[in-house]
Amino acid sequence: MLNSEPLWGIHWLGLGLVLIGLTLFFTAFYFRRQSKRLSNALSDLYALNQTVHQDSLDFLEHSWPILASLGCLKMEANIEWFGEKKCIFFGEKAQRLGKRVIFNIVREDMRFELKVILNRKAAEANSLSFLVIKTFVNILEQNLVLKHTEILTSQKRLERYQLFVQHEIKNIAQFIQLLSEQVNSIQADKDKIRLVERLNQTLPMMAQRAQTTILHMKQPLSKENESSELALQSVLKNVVDMYHLEAQIVGKSQVRLPEVLLTEMFKNVLGNFRDHALSERLIQIEVQNKPETKAVQIKIYCKRDKHQDEMHAERLFEPFWTTSESGMGLGLFLARELLKQMNGQIQFEQQQEYFGFLVELPLNP
Known part of the structure; x- marks a missing residue:
């Protein structure tokens, strides 16, 4: 009996080691x-x-x-x-x-x-x-x-481009000033002939630079933010005719807003219908005053295809996102940014048969 106790101890010790392992x-x-x-x-x-x-x-x-x-x-x-x-x-x-x-x-x-x-x-x-x-x-x-x-980088590129345009304007102005001084100072016929020959070489290059620059400077910057009395239906009709869209405009309203910004905003919104091959569909545009909120609502919509998939509403105003092969994905983003400058807003709406945009502008900004 005494000899069995060590054996049992070894047995339990081995079992414990196995469990621990x-x-x-x-x-x-x-x-x-x-x-x-x-x-x-x-x-x-x-x-x-x-x-x-x-x-x-x-x-x-x-x-x-x-x-x-x-x-x-x-x-x-x-x-x-x-x-x-x-x-x-x-x-x-x-x-x-x-x-x-x-x-x-x-x-x-x-x-x-x-x-x-x-x-x-x-x-x-x-x-x-x-x-x-x-x-x-x-x-x-x-x-x-x-x-x-990505957005900030694009904005910086735009700022650098604007700086480049300003620099080109300065160069063109300096060229004209220098030319004027040379013309006034030349008296001899030989000097006049040499000046004309030199201008034949330099003017075409400067004319090309001027043409490229002036294309982006048709509207003075000071006029962009000048507000004036505008008839919304007239502004809308001008943009519709510009894009050759089939549209029916119902309702009238007078607003006091910058014409340049308002026109550019509608160009970006209605241009979205053109870029997505919707120019042949009839676009309904309804203008309605909301005196209780001192605002005017412009509803722009058209009929959707029966088999058309539901649009990604959250994507439409995202910069650089587009489903159009010809678009850059900036139109609706810029429209929203322009509306912010005019204290307005825009939202996308879609139903079973129609889709479009609801734009709200202040009557008295």
């Missing part, structure tokens, strides 16, 4: 599996972002399967994208228990409010799942920064 093995296996899962999820997020070319809306729309696999039960995304608002729901609509986490991402005219419902494990701040979710938010925020940088 199994525990360590399964613990290492669990963490290795979690680490691999984390690595795959992060790789999938970065690969997806590259696939959609850092497009914030597409990245958000296609990232849900990855987030759902990490413990996201539901997500509500409230989006404001260059003036257009949209709400998207992901996951089951039924109410599910979990921790609610809210992320706000804002950059100029782009805003995301993400309301995420997480399960217990994913909601832990130190969990691997929460780390991937934070990475998702960081990628989305970085995409907004890139979009904003």
Whole structure:
């Protein structure tokens, strides 16, 4: 009996060592599996972002399967994208228990409010799942920064172009001044002949530079912001005739606004119908005063095809986004920016049979 006690002790010691080994093995296996899962999820997020070319809306729309696999039960995304608002729901609509986490991402005219419902494990701040979710938010925020940088870069290019135009005007003015001084100072016939020969060589080049510059300077800058009494139906008719559109204008209104800005705004809006091969359809334009809000509403719409897909309203005012082969994706963005200068606004509307734009202008800005 006494000899059996050491044997039992050795037996229990061996069993304990086996249990400890199994525990360590399964613990290492669990963490290795979690680490691999984390690595795959992060790789999938970065690969997806590259696939959609850092497009914030597409990245958000296609990232849900990855987030759902990490413990996201539901997500509500409230989006404001260059003036257009949209709400998207992901996951089951039924109410599910979990921790609610809210992320706000804002950059100029782009805003995301993400309301995420997480399960217990994913909601832990130190969990691997929460780390991937934070990475998702960081990628989305970085995409907004890139979009904003793209817009600023384009604006800088425009500013540099305007500076170039001003520099060309200065050069042309100096050339004319120098020419005038030479003409006034020359007396001998030989000098006059040499001047004419020199002008035959220099004038064509200066004339070409002047023509290129003057094309962009037809309207003095001081007149762009000068307000005047305008009949909206006349401004609309001029733009309709300019683009050879089939349109019916109903209603009248008088506004006091800068004619240059107002015309340019309508050119960008109605030009959208021309660029998308809608010039042959009848465009309805309704003008209606709203005395209670001291505003006038202009509704511009046309009939849509039965088989036409629903338009991406949140994309229409995004700069550099277009479905037209001839467009640059700036028309509606510029229209909205011009309306801001006139204290106006624009929004896109679509129904089952019609689609178009609702423009609101102040009667007394």
